[in-house]
Amino acid sequence: MGFAYNSIEVMAIIFIGVLGTGAFLGVTLFFIDRFQTQDAIRRNYPVIGRFRNIFTELGEFFRQYFFAMDREEMPFNRAQRNWVYNASEAKGNTVAFGSTRNLNIPGTPIFMNAPFPPLDDQYATTEPMLIGPTCRQPYLAPSFFNISGMSYGAISKPAIKALSRGAKAAGVWLNTGEGGLSPYHLEGDCDIVFQIGTAKFGVRDAEGNLSDDKLREVAAIPQVRMFEIKLSQGAKPGKGGILPAAKIDKEVSIIRGIPMGKDAISPNRHREVNDFDGLLDLISHVREVTGKPVGIKTCMGSADPWFEFFRKIRERGEDSAPDFISVDGGEGGTGAAPMPLIDLVGLPLREALIRMVDLRDLAGLHDRIRIVASGKLVAPGDVAWAICLGADFIATARGFMFSLGCIQALKCNRNTCPSGITTHIPSLQKGLVVHEKEKRVAAYARSVIGEVETIAHSVGVAEPRQMRRRHVRIVCDDGTSVQMNDLYPSVLLGAEGLARARGNKQFEDGLKRLGVV
Known part of the structure; x- marks a missing residue:
């Protein structure tokens, strides 16, 4: 019952x-x-x-x-993220009613529209720029806006695939980051910048030293267009790369040449480089072995040491110079770094970039060394500002992470990224569908390039890199604005001649320190 x-x-x-x-x-x-x-x-x-x-x-x-209000969050606010999301979906980024940006905040750039800008059929368009003119295989870079270093291991397989395919579609380069070259970087057939980190991942021998044979193997790959020697990055200057053990699977272990089961921590600098002479020797060696342009990436702590660097170049001759210098701001991001370094060390890009540009120009190397700016430059206004300061190229990582669907969950170092970008957990990676995300990557790049060209058209120039400091005003502490070239007079020695600096004590002192006079 x-x-x-x-x-x-x-x-x-x-x-x-x-x-x-x-x-x-x-x-x-x-x-x-x-x-x-x-x-x-x-x-x-x-x-x-x-x-x-x-x-x-x-x-x-x-x-x-x-x-939080639209413009209150850190490190990126909702307005910035939403702009990237809309751009990544190829949606119109026009807005109604008025700007929500407070134009009285000190440091805010305001671009100066020309009274008689070019007509619409004279629209400002980007021209390719040559890097490494003295190399056996120089690189004619098609875009001023590119993808900054994100290592395989720090970000996932589908993320790398989507970035590679999207970069090819948009005609921008993809920096490998210090984690070496994976098959997924090459999948989209885009232009590659191979980054040589302090641990030499991907080009190291059994003892962790630079291997010329592996350098040649990488250089023989047609998609690899340039090499970037990483000295430091904005999020952790003075500290090497950190890849938590949880993110090192068998494939990452093989590509990097490191064991599984423990954190991969790169040296805080290249062991064989003790001074600027050693750095120039390394640059020349890598360029001779590979035949391709070689640059450096650094976060500046002060301009003072770099006078010696440019003086050494002048002593050795222009051929000894790096083909490009990537300037990373102290506000730069990363997957894992100690908080004191993220918060407290390294000049922000707004100070570092102008110092590096002026040092290059004081040394008369304006047309020899290209400057790449990196550090929270995700929107067109940020990119245009950097170009006005003197950057030849801009590279961003987090802008492209947002284009992949990053929600700023701040879990990059935990292998639990909910959007599948910085995790190796298959169930989380499933959310990142490569054939959809590659479209977003390309659309974002095209949107930034197109809107920077719009700003260039508005200020009255025919190509974005023709924008100068005189084309933008900077808001001061009292809420008024001043032209940037009044705050930071441009040297432009390579373009306008040494006489531009004569009679100015600051320039004269700089010229003496560089050995120019």
């Missing part, structure tokens, strides 16, 4: 079961918290104290979606 229960009785049994289970868990957690010794709050307030950590974790979520 069986028992029959009506629906109310079944619900009651379920409720009692859930209540009993909850009570059991509560009592268990009470005793665990009361007798553990690691957390004072949980020990004094068992169970309830756990909500503090839960709410701390949820704080990021609620600030991002409910409480």
Whole structure:
């Protein structure tokens, strides 16, 4: 004889079961918290104290979606992210009613529209620029806007694939980051900049030293157009790359030449480079072995040491110079870095870029060394500002991460990225569909390039790189603005001659330190 229960009785049994289970868990957690010794709050307030950590974790979520205004968040606010999202979907980025940007904040750039700009059929368009004119295989770079270094391992396989394919479609280069060259970088047949980090991943021998044979192997790949020797990066100057053990699978281990099961920490500098003479020797060696343009990437702490660098180039001759210098701002991002270095070390790009540009120009190397600017430049206004300062190229990583669908969850170092970009967990990578994301990558690049060309057209020049400091004003502390060339007079020795600097004590002092006079 069986028992029959009506629906109310079944619900009651379920409720009692859930209540009993909850009570059991509560009592268990009470005793665990009361007798553990690691957390004072949980020990004094068992169970309830756990909500503090839960709410701390949820704080990021609620600030991002409910409480923070459009332009309040860090490191990127909602307005910046939404612009990239819309650009990545090839949506129009026109807005109605008026700007939400506060134009009274010190440092804000305001571009100066020309009274008689070129007609629409004279629209400003980008021209390719040559890098490494003295190399056996110089590179004619088609785009001023490109993808900055993101290593395979730091970001996922589908992310690299989408970036490679999108870069090819948009005609921009893709920097490998220091993690070596994977098959996924090559999949899209885009132009590649191979980054040589301090650990020499991808071009190292068994002892971790630079291998000429492996350099030649990489250089023989047609898609590899340039080599970038990484000295430091903005997020962690003075510290080498950090790849947590959780993100090192078998494939990453093979590509990098490192063991699984422990963090991969690169040296904080190239062991064989002790001074600028050693750096110039390394640049010349890599260029001789590969036959391709070779540059450096650095985050500046001060301009003072770099006077010596450019003086050494003048002593050795222009052929000894790097073909490009990537200037990374101290506000640059990364997958994993100590907070003191992220927050407190390295000049921000707004200071570092102008110093490097002026040093190059003071040394008379304006047409020899190309400057690449990197550091939170994700929107057209940021890119145009950097060009006005003197950058020849701009590279961004996080802008393209947003184009892949990054939601700024701030979990890059945990292998739990919810958008599949910085994780090697297959179930999370499934959300990143390559054939869809590659379209977003290309659309974002095209949107930035197109809108920078729009700004260039508005200020009255025929090509974006013709923009100068006189074309932009900078908001000062009192809310008024001043032309950037009044704040930072441009040297442009290579283009306008040495006489441009004569009679100015600051320039004269700089020329003496560089050995020009």
